[in-house]
Amino acid sequence: MNGILNFISRIGQLDRRWIFLIIALVVLIPLFFPLGLPIRATESTRLVWETVENLEPESKVLLSLEYGPSTKPELHPMVFALVRHLLKNDHKIYMTCLWPDGQFMAEDLIEKVIELEFPDKSYGEDYVLLGFRPGGEAVIKGIVSNIRKLYTVDARNLSVDEIPMMEAVNQFKDFDFLFSASAGFPGTVEWVQYASDPTGVPMSTGTTSIQVNEVMPYVQGGQVKGILAGMPGAAEYEALIGVPGIGTSGMDAQSIAHVVIVLFIIFGNVAYFVERKKAKKY
């Protein structure tokens, strides 16, 4: 018994660099040898999918990208999946960015998904990148009151008046649906407060995992129609539209890493109690 306790105690004093190495390995190995663990959509992911599915054809969808390279692995896969779904159902996509890096993400999205997989869709008629405007919530207020005052030109410096799909789009109420892909401030919370709640235009969101707790009350209260929660949310959405992507391929690593972290937490706690017991004894 003493031997086991000593072993646990020694494990508790393990150099943290070994833990980093183990985590790196358990993330890396499933990327090389995928296990194909099943992915089941949660209610909140399914709600996003159903909301998009129930939109009338050729609906005007405002897609706001509020993230950059630092959170790309979590949000980019879900935006890819959502855009595939929207374009498959023939909706019009208007892209705005509240973060400057969001514009790069949008350009990457256009290059890798829209132009490659939907060559029949044309810029200005089926999708448009309005681009980044600084100002945080003031930009949202601007879009709500008069989008044309804020965006006189798009990200490609084309006059908004000359873009066919911008016809009859003057304010936020002219959109049928909003999807906010958000990694923080300004993002989903601000869209709820200044755009969706005051105007009644339905919105869904995809956020980084760390933001889920903050946004979930809006989802449960019905103010936001579903949430894609981090990389698992993206993987679930990919499963729902039947197009596996980057989100799906990362889920094995994610699941195994979680199991290992849980084991570390249990070991850490047991080691702590063993140490405490020892300290009391002597």
Add this chain to the structure above:
Amino acid sequence: MSGEILGAWIAVFLTLAIFSYLYKDNAFYKIAEHIFVGISAGYWTSMFFWTQIQPNLFGRLWPSKQYDADSFWYGIYDALSWINTSIFPAGGIDKGHEMHLIYLLPFALGIMMLLSVFDKLSWFARWGIAYTVGMAAGLRAYGYLNSNVIAQVRNSTLNFSDPDLPFFALIGNSYFNSILLLVGTISGLLYFYFSKEQKGVFGKVARVGIYFLMVSFGASFGFAVMGRISLLIGRFVDLITYNDAYYHHATIWVLILMVLALGYSAFKEKGSPKPS
């Protein structure tokens, strides 16, 4: 094409340089950290200037639509244009705006903010800050009250008259979930009520509030771990991609060179006398 390969090598170097901090603080990490801070500051400044100040501020002060070479106002513009034509192109700025001289006000406030770098004139910055704080407070007050207070209270209200509401449901509305929400909200709020000593019945209710808060913190921690692992997966996917022959096996080469450099540094450190 060569630019893409060079970009991959830089990305691999910066990723591994940041990861090297897990071993210990070192020169590679410092280089990556400084590059990140410098590029971020430069990028944001440039982005803000070219997407807001130039088109939306200068574009409204000197729009090309109302350009008049003989007027005093556009005379100032022409002088500025003589200094820099990319910011002030000849014939006014064509961003689809009409002239709005009211924008001189935010222009002046912006310049006043910049005066904070001079000790004697730094008080000017308070005007700009006062405007920003006042505007933001006013803007947010309504949003929070409407979406976070009124809407949340309305949406979490228990509807006893609904015959279809189940007693228990794991997800969605039910009597049990609504009561749990009510207990959690009230006990959580009471925990933060510090005008009365937390003992007796009040203390016990506040303690229930702590348990609810702990569950919330636990959920936050779980989501934080999930997010960090996702980011790690993202970096690993890029490292695997850049180890392809197309990128001349950037990952493995940079990794080997970095490990050798760190090993050599550790060896030298071990041999040198410790500072007293």
